[in-house]
Amino acid sequence: MLEGIIRESIGKSNAKKLKRDGYLIANIYAKGVENIHAAFKQGEFIRAVRSKESLAMDIKIDGKEMKVVVQEYQLHPVTGDIMHVDLRIAIPGLVTDYLVPVKTVGTPKGLKNKGVLIMSKRRLRVRGAIENMPQYFTLDVSHLDRDDNILVRDVEAPTDCKIMDRPDVAICGVIKAG
Numbered sequence: 001m002l003e004g005i006i007r008e009s010i011g012k013s014n015a016k017k018l019k020r021d022g023y024l025i026a027n028i029y030a031k032g033v034e035n036i037h038a039a040f041k042q043g044e045f046i047r048a049v050r051s052k053e054s055l056a057m058d059i060k061i062d063g064k065e066m067k068v069v070v071q072e073y074q075l076h077p078v079t080g081d082i083m084h085v086d087l088r089i090a091i092p093g094l095v096t097d098y099l100v101p102v103k104t105v106g107t108p109k110g111l112k113n114k115g116v117l118i119m120s121k122r123r124l125r126v127r128g129a130i131e132n133m134p135q136y137f138t139l140d141v142s143h144l145d146r147d148d149n150i151l152v153r154d155v156e157a158p159t160d161c162k163i164m165d166r167p168d169v170a171i172c173g174v175i176k177a178g
Helices: 012-020 042-051 109-113
Strands: 002-006 023-030 033-041 057-061 064-075 082-089 096-105 115-119 123-128 137-140 149-151 170-176
Touching: 002 042, 012 023, 023 042, 033 042, 033 057, 042 057, 042 082, 064 096, 096 115, 096 170, 109 115
Parallel strands: 002 057, 023 082, 096 137
Antiparallel strands: 002 033, 023 033, 057 064, 064 082, 096 123, 115 170, 149 170
16 A cells, blocks of 8 residues: 655645655545645655556555545656656546556557557546446557557447547557658
8 A cells, every 4th residue: 555645835845845855746636525735755656556456546645545546647858757646536436537548469560561559549538437447448459550540439438437538539550650
């Protein structure tokens, strides 16, 4: 379980001091719940996100345990380090929008024809309760030839969930290289 601390002040100088000490600044929120301004050790947070086995992960702040979903994060433009993260509390039974990651499997046959696989959308917006959410969507790209793509409408939504992205938007595709 990932443990964090509550930030005493939400000012810029406090955030800079925490970042210097190796902390990641986080906002935790949900509908009908007061926002929590927190901080996590950066290395521990990254390990927890990589090792989680569902869309939601368990955290403990100030003695309270809760399930949260990574809603949004900001990366440093030069180093690529995570600077800030927004976490949404996963309230069981509450229907809301979550961003579910997309993973690809296979090697597109279009790569042999001087093609390149491009990922246009790395996460899909899905509306539903947290208990019905998949950990991620897996797309088989091995059948894609050059100028082929997979659209949002080609992805099957889980039961009691609805994909909220426009159906004509490409998730990934193979394009002509150079």
